[in-house]
Amino acid sequence: MGGALFFVLRGRHDLMTSSPSPDVSExxxxxxxxxxxxxxxxxxxxxxxxxxxxALVPADIQAENQWHLVQQILASxxxxxxxxxxxxRVLDAATKARFRAEYKKIPPEKRNDRGTLVxxxxxxxxxxxxxxxxxxxxxxxxxxxxxxxxxxxxxWDAKKEEHQNGMGVTLAYPQLVALQSLLNLAGNSxxxxxxxxxxxxxxxxxxxxxxxxxxxxxxxxxxxKTSTH
Amino acid sequence: MKKFLNIPVGMISVLVLAFAMTxxxxxxxxxxxxxxxxAALQTEIMQDLTFVNSMQGSGATSFYQKIFxxxxxxxxxxxxxxxxxxxxxxxxxxxGGNSVAACVQPMYDSxxxxxxxxxxxxxxxxxxxxxxxxxxxxxTEDENDNWAHVNCPVPYLDDNGHDIVGIVSGTKMEGLxxxxxxxxxxxxxxxxxxxxxEKNCTNCGQKVQMDAKLYGDDTINRMSDLxxxxxxxxxxQK
Numbered sequence: 001m002g003g004a005l006f007f008v009l010r011g012r013h014d015l016m017t018s019s020p021s022p023d024v025s026e027x028x029x030x031x032x033x034x035x036x037x038x039x040x041x042x043x044x045x046x047x048x049x050x051x052x053x054x055a056l057v058p059a060d061i062q063a064e065n066q067w068h069l070v071q072q073i074l075a076s077x078x079x080x081x082x083x084x085x086x087x088x089r090v091l092d093a094a095t096k097a098r099f100r101a102e103y104k105k106i107p108p109e110k111r112n113d114r115g116t117l118v119x120x121x122x123x124x125x126x127x128x129x130x131x132x133x134x135x136x137x138x139x140x141x142x143x144x145x146x147x148x149x150x151x152x153x154x155x156w157d158a159k160k161e162e163h164q165n166g167m168g169v170t171l172a173y174p175q176l177v178a179l180q181s182l183l184n185l186a187g188n189s190x191x192x193x194x195x196x197x198x199x200x201x202x203x204x205x206x207x208x209x210x211x212x213x214x215x216x217x218x219x220x221x222x223x224x225k226t227s228t229h
Numbered sequence: 230m231k232k233f234l235n236i237p238v239g240m241i242s243v244l245v246l247a248f249a250m251t252x253x254x255x256x257x258x259x260x261x262x263x264x265x266x267x268a269a270l271q272t273e274i275m276q277d278l279t280f281v282n283s284m285q286g287s288g289a290t291s292f293y294q295k296i297f298x299x300x301x302x303x304x305x306x307x308x309x310x311x312x313x314x315x316x317x318x319x320x321x322x323x324x325g326g327n328s329v330a331a332c333v334q335p336m337y338d339s340x341x342x343x344x345x346x347x348x349x350x351x352x353x354x355x356x357x358x359x360x361x362x363x364x365x366x367x368x369t370e371d372e373n374d375n376w377a378h379v380n381c382p383v384p385y386l387d388d389n390g391h392d393i394v395g396i397v398s399g400t401k402m403e404g405l406x407x408x409x410x411x412x413x414x415x416x417x418x419x420x421x422x423x424x425x426x427e428k429n430c431t432n433c434g435q436k437v438q439m440d441a442k443l444y445g446d447d448t449i450n451r452m453s454d455l456x457x458x459x460x461x462x463x464x465x466q467k
Contacts, residue, residue, distance in 0.1 A: 080355065
Protein backbone atom coordinates (compact mmCIF):
# COMPACT_ATOMS: atom_id res chain seq x y z
CA MET A 1 0.00 0.00 0.00
CA GLY A 2 1.54 3.24 -1.11
CA GLY A 3 0.81 6.72 0.05
CA ALA A 4 -0.17 7.99 3.42
CA LEU A 5 -3.63 8.54 4.79
CA PHE A 6 -4.00 12.26 5.40
CA PHE A 7 -6.93 13.79 7.17
CA VAL A 8 -7.66 17.34 8.19
CA LEU A 9 -8.86 17.80 11.72
CA ARG A 10 -11.72 20.22 11.54
CA GLY A 11 -12.78 20.06 15.13
CA ARG A 12 -14.01 17.84 17.89
CA HIS A 13 -17.24 16.83 16.16
CA ASP A 14 -16.09 16.38 12.60
CA LEU A 15 -12.83 14.65 11.78
CA MET A 16 -13.80 13.93 8.23
CA THR A 17 -12.35 14.84 4.90
CA SER A 18 -15.30 13.01 3.46
CA SER A 19 -18.81 12.47 4.66
CA PRO A 20 -19.84 9.31 6.51
CA SER A 21 -20.45 6.21 4.42
CA PRO A 22 -23.62 6.21 2.37
CA ASP A 23 -26.56 3.97 3.17
CA VAL A 24 -25.65 0.32 3.26
CA SER A 25 -28.55 -0.76 1.14
CA GLU A 26 -29.73 0.59 -2.20
CA UNK A 27 -33.27 0.49 -0.91
CA UNK A 28 -32.54 1.83 2.57
CA UNK A 29 -35.10 4.34 3.65
CA UNK A 30 -35.84 6.38 6.68
CA UNK A 31 -36.86 3.97 9.37
CA UNK A 32 -40.01 4.14 11.34
CA UNK A 33 -39.97 0.75 12.98
CA UNK A 34 -42.29 -0.35 15.66
CA UNK A 35 -39.99 -0.55 18.62
CA UNK A 36 -40.91 1.32 21.74
CA UNK A 37 -37.83 3.57 21.79
CA UNK A 38 -36.47 4.77 25.08
CA UNK A 39 -35.18 8.31 25.13
CA UNK A 40 -31.43 8.73 25.24
CA UNK A 41 -30.01 9.68 28.61
CA UNK A 42 -29.59 13.41 28.82
CA UNK A 43 -26.26 14.81 29.95
CA UNK A 44 -26.21 16.17 33.50
CA UNK A 45 -27.09 19.86 33.78
CA UNK A 46 -24.20 22.15 33.07
CA UNK A 47 -22.13 19.35 31.60
CA UNK A 48 -21.25 21.27 28.47
CA UNK A 49 -20.93 24.83 27.30
CA UNK A 50 -23.84 26.48 25.54
CA UNK A 51 -23.83 28.19 22.19
CA UNK A 52 -26.94 29.94 20.99
CA UNK A 53 -29.03 28.12 23.58
CA UNK A 54 -28.00 24.62 22.38
CA ALA A 55 -25.93 22.61 24.84
CA LEU A 56 -22.79 20.94 23.51
CA VAL A 57 -22.40 17.41 24.85
CA PRO A 58 -18.86 16.57 25.86
CA ALA A 59 -17.47 13.80 23.72
CA ASP A 60 -17.12 11.32 26.58
CA ILE A 61 -20.72 11.81 27.69
CA GLN A 62 -21.92 11.46 24.11
CA ALA A 63 -19.94 8.23 23.82
CA GLU A 64 -21.40 6.95 27.07
CA ASN A 65 -24.94 7.81 25.94
CA GLN A 66 -24.51 6.09 22.63
CA TRP A 67 -22.93 3.01 24.17
CA HIS A 68 -25.83 2.83 26.63
CA LEU A 69 -28.20 2.93 23.67
CA VAL A 70 -26.37 0.10 21.92
CA GLN A 71 -26.56 -2.02 25.04
CA GLN A 72 -30.31 -1.44 25.29
CA ILE A 73 -30.84 -2.39 21.66
CA LEU A 74 -28.67 -5.49 21.82
CA ALA A 75 -30.47 -6.64 24.97
CA SER A 76 -33.84 -6.18 23.27
CA UNK A 77 -32.92 -8.44 20.29
CA UNK A 78 -34.77 -5.94 18.11
CA UNK A 79 -32.60 -5.21 15.08
CA UNK A 80 -35.25 -2.86 13.70
CA UNK A 81 -34.96 -0.36 16.52
CA UNK A 82 -35.17 3.04 14.76
CA UNK A 83 -32.46 4.47 16.99
CA UNK A 84 -29.89 2.44 15.05
CA UNK A 85 -30.50 4.80 12.14
CA UNK A 86 -31.05 7.98 14.14
CA UNK A 87 -29.18 8.48 17.42
CA UNK A 88 -26.54 5.95 16.34
CA ARG A 89 -26.19 7.01 12.72
CA VAL A 90 -23.28 9.40 13.15
CA LEU A 91 -20.47 8.55 15.55
CA ASP A 92 -17.70 10.91 16.51
CA ALA A 93 -14.12 9.89 17.26
CA ALA A 94 -14.70 9.41 20.97
CA THR A 95 -17.71 7.16 20.41
CA LYS A 96 -15.90 5.14 17.77
CA ALA A 97 -13.00 4.61 20.13
CA ARG A 98 -15.42 3.51 22.83
CA PHE A 99 -17.23 1.10 20.50
CA ARG A 100 -13.95 -0.39 19.30
CA ALA A 101 -12.91 -1.00 22.88
CA GLU A 102 -16.27 -2.51 23.80
CA TYR A 103 -16.19 -4.79 20.77
CA LYS A 104 -13.23 -6.66 22.21
CA LYS A 105 -15.12 -7.31 25.43
CA ILE A 106 -18.08 -8.96 23.69
CA PRO A 107 -17.76 -12.77 23.69
CA PRO A 108 -16.96 -13.84 20.12
CA GLU A 109 -19.94 -16.24 20.17
CA LYS A 110 -22.25 -13.23 20.28
CA ARG A 111 -22.06 -12.85 16.52
CA ASN A 112 -24.96 -10.42 16.14
CA ASP A 113 -23.71 -8.24 18.97
CA ARG A 114 -20.25 -7.96 17.45
CA GLY A 115 -21.66 -7.56 13.97
CA THR A 116 -23.93 -4.74 15.09
CA LEU A 117 -20.97 -2.77 16.39
CA VAL A 118 -19.11 -3.38 13.14
CA UNK A 119 -22.19 -2.17 11.28
CA UNK A 120 -22.39 1.04 13.29
CA UNK A 121 -18.68 1.72 12.97
CA UNK A 122 -18.77 0.75 9.31
CA UNK A 123 -21.07 3.66 8.53
CA UNK A 124 -18.51 6.06 9.94
CA UNK A 125 -15.23 5.10 8.28
CA UNK A 126 -13.32 8.35 7.99
CA UNK A 127 -9.79 7.77 9.28
CA UNK A 128 -6.96 5.27 9.55
CA UNK A 129 -8.09 3.92 12.90
CA UNK A 130 -11.44 2.95 11.44
CA UNK A 131 -9.80 0.95 8.69
CA UNK A 132 -7.34 -0.63 11.11
CA UNK A 133 -10.29 -1.86 13.16
CA UNK A 134 -11.96 -3.36 10.10
CA UNK A 135 -8.72 -5.10 9.25
CA UNK A 136 -8.56 -6.59 12.72
CA UNK A 137 -12.11 -7.84 12.29
CA UNK A 138 -11.49 -9.56 8.98
CA UNK A 139 -8.30 -11.10 10.37
CA UNK A 140 -10.02 -12.65 13.38
CA UNK A 141 -9.78 -16.39 13.83
CA UNK A 142 -12.84 -18.15 12.43
CA UNK A 143 -15.65 -18.81 14.87
CA UNK A 144 -16.25 -22.56 14.70
CA UNK A 145 -19.60 -22.77 16.46
CA UNK A 146 -22.07 -20.59 18.31
CA UNK A 147 -21.52 -22.54 21.52
CA UNK A 148 -17.76 -22.06 21.50
CA UNK A 149 -15.89 -20.26 18.76
CA UNK A 150 -12.78 -22.30 19.54
CA UNK A 151 -14.43 -25.64 18.89
CA UNK A 152 -16.64 -27.00 16.13
CA UNK A 153 -20.05 -28.35 17.01
CA UNK A 154 -19.39 -31.89 18.26
CA UNK A 155 -22.76 -33.39 17.41
CA TRP A 156 -22.89 -32.59 13.69
CA ASP A 157 -24.22 -35.21 11.35
CA ALA A 158 -25.30 -35.21 7.74
CA LYS A 159 -28.99 -35.04 8.57
CA LYS A 160 -28.46 -31.63 10.13
CA GLU A 161 -26.95 -30.08 7.03
CA GLU A 162 -30.42 -28.86 6.03
CA HIS A 163 -30.50 -26.71 9.15
CA GLN A 164 -27.06 -25.30 8.50
CA ASN A 165 -28.43 -22.94 5.89
CA GLY A 166 -27.33 -19.46 6.91
CA MET A 167 -25.06 -20.68 9.68
CA GLY A 168 -21.97 -19.95 7.61
CA VAL A 169 -23.10 -16.34 7.30
CA THR A 170 -23.76 -16.21 11.03
CA LEU A 171 -20.34 -17.53 11.99
CA ALA A 172 -18.64 -15.07 9.63
CA TYR A 173 -21.11 -12.27 10.36
CA PRO A 174 -18.78 -9.57 11.74
CA GLN A 175 -16.36 -10.15 8.86
CA LEU A 176 -19.08 -10.01 6.23
CA VAL A 177 -20.51 -6.83 7.75
CA ALA A 178 -17.03 -5.30 7.67
CA LEU A 179 -16.72 -6.11 3.98
CA GLN A 180 -20.19 -4.75 3.26
CA SER A 181 -19.19 -1.53 5.00
CA LEU A 182 -16.09 -1.23 2.85
CA LEU A 183 -18.15 -1.81 -0.25
CA ASN A 184 -20.17 1.23 0.66
CA LEU A 185 -17.02 3.32 0.21
CA ALA A 186 -17.14 2.62 -3.52
CA GLY A 187 -18.84 5.94 -4.16
CA ASN A 188 -16.54 7.87 -1.85
CA SER A 189 -14.36 10.52 -3.46
CA UNK A 190 -11.52 10.12 -0.95
CA UNK A 191 -8.88 8.14 -2.82
CA UNK A 192 -6.79 7.46 0.27
CA UNK A 193 -9.80 6.06 2.06
CA UNK A 194 -10.58 3.74 -0.82
CA UNK A 195 -6.97 2.67 -1.00
CA UNK A 196 -7.10 1.80 2.66
CA UNK A 197 -10.30 -0.12 2.10
CA UNK A 198 -8.67 -2.14 -0.66
CA UNK A 199 -5.88 -3.03 1.74
CA UNK A 200 -8.39 -4.42 4.21
CA UNK A 201 -10.19 -6.30 1.48
CA UNK A 202 -6.90 -7.77 0.32
CA UNK A 203 -6.37 -9.16 3.80
CA UNK A 204 -9.87 -10.65 3.78
CA UNK A 205 -9.16 -12.47 0.54
CA UNK A 206 -6.80 -14.71 2.47
CA UNK A 207 -9.38 -15.64 5.06
CA UNK A 208 -9.81 -19.33 5.74
CA UNK A 209 -13.56 -18.70 5.87
CA UNK A 210 -14.89 -19.41 2.41
CA UNK A 211 -17.74 -16.90 2.56
CA UNK A 212 -15.34 -14.15 3.66
CA UNK A 213 -12.76 -14.75 0.94
CA UNK A 214 -15.47 -15.01 -1.72
CA UNK A 215 -17.13 -11.78 -0.64
CA UNK A 216 -13.72 -10.10 -0.50
CA UNK A 217 -13.15 -11.00 -4.15
CA UNK A 218 -16.47 -9.44 -5.07
CA UNK A 219 -15.91 -6.31 -3.00
CA UNK A 220 -12.42 -5.82 -4.39
CA UNK A 221 -13.70 -5.98 -7.95
CA UNK A 222 -16.33 -3.36 -7.24
CA UNK A 223 -13.97 -1.03 -5.39
CA UNK A 224 -11.33 -1.28 -8.10
CA LYS A 225 -13.93 -0.60 -10.74
CA THR A 226 -14.81 2.72 -9.15
CA SER A 227 -11.17 3.55 -8.46
CA THR A 228 -10.16 3.48 -12.10
CA HIS A 229 -12.48 6.33 -13.08
CA MET B 230 -36.06 -6.78 39.46
CA LYS B 231 -35.53 -9.69 37.09
CA LYS B 232 -35.70 -8.70 33.47
CA PHE B 233 -35.54 -10.31 30.05
CA LEU B 234 -35.05 -8.25 26.90
CA ASN B 235 -35.17 -5.29 29.33
CA ILE B 236 -38.75 -6.23 30.25
CA PRO B 237 -39.72 -7.08 33.84
CA VAL B 238 -40.44 -10.80 33.90
CA GLY B 239 -43.82 -10.26 35.54
CA MET B 240 -44.95 -8.17 32.56
CA ILE B 241 -44.05 -10.78 29.97
CA SER B 242 -47.34 -12.72 30.00
CA VAL B 243 -49.29 -9.48 29.66
CA LEU B 244 -47.16 -8.41 26.73
CA VAL B 245 -47.46 -11.80 25.03
CA LEU B 246 -51.24 -11.45 25.14
CA ALA B 247 -51.02 -7.94 23.75
CA PHE B 248 -48.70 -9.02 20.97
CA ALA B 249 -50.98 -11.93 20.08
CA MET B 250 -53.94 -9.61 19.72
CA THR B 251 -52.06 -7.44 17.25
CA UNK B 252 -51.25 -10.43 15.07
CA UNK B 253 -54.79 -11.70 14.65
CA UNK B 254 -55.88 -11.35 11.08
CA UNK B 255 -59.50 -11.54 9.99
CA UNK B 256 -59.30 -15.20 9.04
CA UNK B 257 -56.60 -16.70 11.22
CA UNK B 258 -55.78 -16.48 14.88
CA UNK B 259 -52.25 -15.83 16.07
CA UNK B 260 -50.31 -18.97 17.01
CA UNK B 261 -50.66 -20.23 20.55
CA UNK B 262 -47.88 -21.46 22.79
CA UNK B 263 -47.68 -24.78 24.54
CA UNK B 264 -47.08 -24.17 28.27
CA UNK B 265 -43.68 -25.83 27.91
CA UNK B 266 -42.40 -22.84 25.93
CA UNK B 267 -40.57 -20.56 28.37
CA ALA B 268 -42.00 -17.07 28.74
CA ALA B 269 -38.78 -15.50 27.51
CA LEU B 270 -38.92 -17.54 24.32
CA GLN B 271 -42.57 -16.62 23.81
CA THR B 272 -41.69 -12.96 24.10
CA GLU B 273 -38.85 -13.27 21.59
CA ILE B 274 -41.05 -15.04 19.05
CA MET B 275 -43.93 -12.62 19.45
CA GLN B 276 -41.57 -9.66 19.11
CA ASP B 277 -40.26 -11.11 15.87
CA LEU B 278 -43.76 -11.78 14.53
CA THR B 279 -44.90 -8.31 15.55
CA PHE B 280 -42.03 -6.92 13.50
CA VAL B 281 -43.16 -8.99 10.52
CA ASN B 282 -46.70 -7.76 10.98
CA SER B 283 -45.50 -4.16 10.85
CA MET B 284 -43.61 -4.46 7.57
CA GLN B 285 -44.59 -2.27 4.69
CA GLY B 286 -43.28 -2.53 1.15
CA SER B 287 -43.20 -0.61 -2.09
CA GLY B 288 -43.69 -3.66 -4.30
CA ALA B 289 -42.60 -7.26 -4.67
CA THR B 290 -40.94 -9.55 -7.17
CA SER B 291 -42.85 -12.09 -9.22
CA PHE B 292 -41.84 -15.03 -7.06
CA TYR B 293 -42.95 -13.18 -3.94
CA GLN B 294 -46.34 -12.70 -5.52
CA LYS B 295 -46.41 -16.35 -6.53
CA ILE B 296 -45.49 -17.66 -3.08
CA PHE B 297 -47.24 -15.20 -0.82
CA UNK B 298 -50.08 -14.14 -3.09
CA UNK B 299 -49.55 -10.40 -2.65
CA UNK B 300 -48.40 -7.70 -5.06
CA UNK B 301 -46.33 -5.91 -2.45
CA UNK B 302 -44.49 -6.74 0.74
CA UNK B 303 -47.19 -6.52 3.38
CA UNK B 304 -46.84 -7.44 7.02
CA UNK B 305 -50.40 -8.50 7.87
CA UNK B 306 -50.56 -10.52 4.67
CA UNK B 307 -47.30 -12.29 5.57
CA UNK B 308 -48.70 -13.07 8.99
CA UNK B 309 -51.86 -14.42 7.39
CA UNK B 310 -49.64 -16.77 5.34
CA UNK B 311 -47.79 -17.85 8.47
CA UNK B 312 -50.89 -18.21 10.66
CA UNK B 313 -52.54 -20.47 8.10
CA UNK B 314 -49.69 -22.91 8.54
CA UNK B 315 -48.57 -22.62 12.13
CA UNK B 316 -51.14 -22.82 14.89
CA UNK B 317 -48.93 -23.70 17.82
CA UNK B 318 -45.39 -23.30 19.05
CA UNK B 319 -43.95 -26.10 21.15
CA UNK B 320 -40.53 -27.09 22.48
CA UNK B 321 -38.27 -29.76 21.02
CA UNK B 322 -34.56 -30.34 20.50
CA UNK B 323 -35.10 -30.75 16.76
CA UNK B 324 -32.36 -33.35 16.67
CA GLY B 325 -30.04 -31.48 18.98
CA GLY B 326 -27.02 -29.31 18.37
CA ASN B 327 -26.44 -25.64 18.96
CA SER B 328 -27.27 -24.43 15.47
CA VAL B 329 -30.86 -25.64 15.06
CA ALA B 330 -33.40 -23.03 16.08
CA ALA B 331 -36.67 -24.51 14.85
CA CYS B 332 -38.19 -27.40 12.96
CA VAL B 333 -41.49 -28.90 11.95
CA GLN B 334 -42.47 -32.57 12.15
CA PRO B 335 -45.43 -32.99 9.79
CA MET B 336 -45.59 -36.70 10.44
CA TYR B 337 -46.78 -35.84 13.96
CA ASP B 338 -48.52 -32.51 13.53
CA SER B 339 -48.65 -30.39 10.41
CA UNK B 340 -49.40 -27.14 12.22
CA UNK B 341 -46.91 -27.06 15.06
CA UNK B 342 -43.59 -25.24 14.96
CA UNK B 343 -41.04 -26.81 17.28
CA UNK B 344 -38.62 -24.37 18.82
CA UNK B 345 -35.30 -24.95 20.53
CA UNK B 346 -33.65 -22.73 23.13
CA UNK B 347 -31.15 -21.77 20.43
CA UNK B 348 -33.83 -19.44 19.05
CA UNK B 349 -33.28 -17.05 21.91
CA UNK B 350 -29.88 -18.10 23.23
CA UNK B 351 -27.97 -17.77 19.97
CA UNK B 352 -27.02 -14.18 19.20
CA UNK B 353 -28.13 -14.21 15.57
CA UNK B 354 -29.67 -11.43 13.49
CA UNK B 355 -33.41 -11.01 13.93
CA UNK B 356 -34.26 -11.24 10.24
CA UNK B 357 -32.41 -14.56 10.02
CA UNK B 358 -34.53 -15.91 12.90
CA UNK B 359 -37.65 -14.77 11.11
CA UNK B 360 -36.58 -16.35 7.84
CA UNK B 361 -35.97 -19.65 9.63
CA UNK B 362 -39.52 -19.95 10.93
CA UNK B 363 -40.98 -18.94 7.58
CA UNK B 364 -38.77 -21.58 5.92
CA UNK B 365 -40.07 -24.18 8.36
CA UNK B 366 -43.67 -23.10 7.86
CA UNK B 367 -43.32 -24.02 4.21
CA UNK B 368 -42.59 -27.60 5.22
CA THR B 369 -46.04 -27.93 6.79
CA GLU B 370 -47.82 -27.93 3.44
CA ASP B 371 -48.94 -31.54 3.22
CA GLU B 372 -50.64 -30.86 -0.10
CA ASN B 373 -47.22 -30.08 -1.60
CA ASP B 374 -45.46 -33.08 -0.01
CA ASN B 375 -44.12 -30.64 2.56
CA TRP B 376 -41.71 -29.20 -0.03
CA ALA B 377 -39.20 -31.79 1.10
CA HIS B 378 -35.58 -31.07 0.34
CA VAL B 379 -33.96 -33.24 -2.27
CA ASN B 380 -30.63 -34.96 -2.16
CA CYS B 381 -27.94 -32.74 -3.56
CA PRO B 382 -26.65 -34.12 -6.83
CA VAL B 383 -23.61 -36.39 -7.02
CA PRO B 384 -21.20 -34.84 -7.71
CA TYR B 385 -22.35 -31.39 -6.56
CA LEU B 386 -20.01 -28.88 -8.12
CA ASP B 387 -19.82 -25.12 -8.29
CA ASP B 388 -19.27 -23.10 -11.45
CA ASN B 389 -15.53 -23.70 -11.15
CA GLY B 390 -15.87 -27.45 -10.93
CA HIS B 391 -15.09 -27.59 -7.22
CA ASP B 392 -17.03 -29.73 -4.75
CA ILE B 393 -19.64 -27.72 -2.90
CA VAL B 394 -19.13 -28.27 0.78
CA GLY B 395 -21.19 -27.40 3.81
CA ILE B 396 -19.91 -24.03 4.89
CA VAL B 397 -19.85 -25.05 8.53
CA SER B 398 -19.07 -28.74 8.39
CA GLY B 399 -16.68 -28.62 5.46
CA THR B 400 -18.24 -31.89 4.33
CA LYS B 401 -19.23 -32.40 0.71
CA MET B 402 -22.92 -31.73 0.26
CA GLU B 403 -23.33 -34.26 -2.54
CA GLY B 404 -25.99 -36.76 -1.68
CA LEU B 405 -27.19 -34.93 1.44
CA UNK B 406 -30.90 -34.00 1.76
CA UNK B 407 -30.07 -30.33 1.87
CA UNK B 408 -30.86 -28.98 -1.58
CA UNK B 409 -33.95 -27.79 -3.43
CA UNK B 410 -34.75 -28.37 -7.08
CA UNK B 411 -37.49 -25.79 -7.17
CA UNK B 412 -37.42 -22.04 -6.76
CA UNK B 413 -40.56 -21.99 -4.61
CA UNK B 414 -39.74 -24.59 -1.96
CA UNK B 415 -38.54 -23.82 1.55
CA UNK B 416 -35.16 -22.40 0.54
CA UNK B 417 -36.78 -20.50 -2.30
CA UNK B 418 -39.39 -19.00 0.00
CA UNK B 419 -36.66 -18.01 2.42
CA UNK B 420 -34.57 -16.35 -0.28
CA UNK B 421 -37.57 -14.60 -1.79
CA UNK B 422 -38.72 -13.28 1.56
CA UNK B 423 -35.27 -12.02 2.50
CA UNK B 424 -34.47 -10.42 -0.84
CA UNK B 425 -37.84 -8.69 -0.99
CA UNK B 426 -37.27 -7.31 2.48
CA GLU B 427 -33.88 -6.09 1.34
CA LYS B 428 -35.21 -4.41 -1.77
CA ASN B 429 -38.78 -3.44 -1.02
CA CYS B 430 -39.29 -2.93 2.70
CA THR B 431 -39.96 0.77 3.28
CA ASN B 432 -39.94 0.74 7.07
CA CYS B 433 -37.08 -1.64 7.77
CA GLY B 434 -33.85 -0.29 9.20
CA GLN B 435 -30.55 -0.37 7.38
CA LYS B 436 -29.19 -3.22 9.47
CA VAL B 437 -32.25 -5.35 8.75
CA GLN B 438 -31.95 -4.74 5.04
CA MET B 439 -28.22 -5.46 5.06
CA ASP B 440 -28.84 -8.72 6.94
CA ALA B 441 -31.63 -9.65 4.55
CA LYS B 442 -29.19 -9.26 1.65
CA LEU B 443 -26.42 -11.31 3.29
CA TYR B 444 -28.69 -14.20 4.21
CA GLY B 445 -30.81 -14.00 1.08
CA ASP B 446 -27.83 -14.21 -1.26
CA ASP B 447 -26.48 -17.17 0.70
CA THR B 448 -29.79 -19.06 0.61
CA ILE B 449 -30.00 -18.89 -3.18
CA ASN B 450 -26.92 -21.10 -3.30
CA ARG B 451 -28.91 -23.95 -1.77
CA MET B 452 -30.76 -24.25 -5.06
CA SER B 453 -29.08 -27.24 -6.65
CA ASP B 454 -31.12 -27.09 -9.82
CA LEU B 455 -29.39 -24.53 -11.99
CA UNK B 456 -32.51 -23.61 -13.89
CA UNK B 457 -34.38 -22.94 -10.65
CA UNK B 458 -31.44 -20.94 -9.33
CA UNK B 459 -31.26 -18.77 -12.43
CA UNK B 460 -35.01 -18.15 -12.27
CA UNK B 461 -34.62 -17.02 -8.70
CA UNK B 462 -31.61 -14.87 -9.46
CA UNK B 463 -33.41 -13.20 -12.33
CA UNK B 464 -36.47 -12.61 -10.21
CA UNK B 465 -34.48 -11.21 -7.34
CA GLN B 466 -31.90 -9.47 -9.51
CA LYS B 467 -29.10 -10.83 -7.37
